[in-house]
Amino acid sequence: MKNIKFLIVGVLFGIILSKTEVVSWYRIYEMFKFQSFHMFGVIGSAVVLGIVCMQLFKKGVIKDYLGNKIVVKDKDKGFIRTLVGGTIFGLGWALSGACPGPMFVLAGHGAFAILIVLFGAIIGAFIYGLLSKKLPD
């Protein structure tokens, strides 16, 4: 089963997010209050090392598991969609203290109430899909 490796990567990601406390509502609150370096350190160091990874992919130093060059696609452009969409996301992130990855982690912790947030997020994605053609880019 070739997808099992993604299950294992997911398990790893779930453990990291739990142990680093980034799934805690309090850590997100503290970040937006600028009262702790923790979250900035987590995201910042991930991005710095991520930049190194991307450069190694692009230069072909690291190939994928089949030996093919790793191509990293550019993100879709659009100023309004990223700024407005991002701001709406940020409102929900700060209120629930969870972004999509941590929602699944917290479900694994047995936090029942997070399932309501997750259900809301699926409804939100559904609403976006219905309106996607009508929204400004």
Add this chain to the structure above:
Amino acid sequence: MEFITQPWPWYVGGPLIAFVLFLTFYFGKVFGVSRSLETFCTIGGAARFSDYFKVDLKERKWSLFFVVGIIIGGFISSEFLMKTQAIDLNPTTVKELADLGFANAGNSYLPEEIFSLENLLSIKGFLILIGAGILIGFGTRYAGGCTSGHAITGLSNLQLPSLVATIGFFIGGLIMTWFIIPLIF
């Protein structure tokens, strides 16, 4: 084993997240979580309502394994790898939260004031949870990614749209934390 059960500092967690990003690309996929929300819509039959959800589920299969893995990872952590749920918060944060009515801030990962069953069964509590979810789901898909897809993957790839999205995450987060949370609690 002692290290495993302690909370991990940022300089351990951040590099490990970069390692997850690396593994995802190494296995031929793009690191990100929020697209799976759309995949759930498709599985639930959303294609009947909009062509937007007419996607090839085979292409998305890996991400379902990924999110199931994340749930299992959360379960393993909470069952076996965490001695305590206490979080070492800044004392100022604890005091400010106490003033807002959040008792015992940092004693567990999640505040009772938002996530307790009792709260969930109240109208206000339910609306907060579902409303936050809708904002997250709509916002992330409109923006084209969440914290993992934009703030980690996109910024690592020096993408301008991801920088704009991350700035947006902070605009929204700051408005919520500084102005709206004090109003609703």
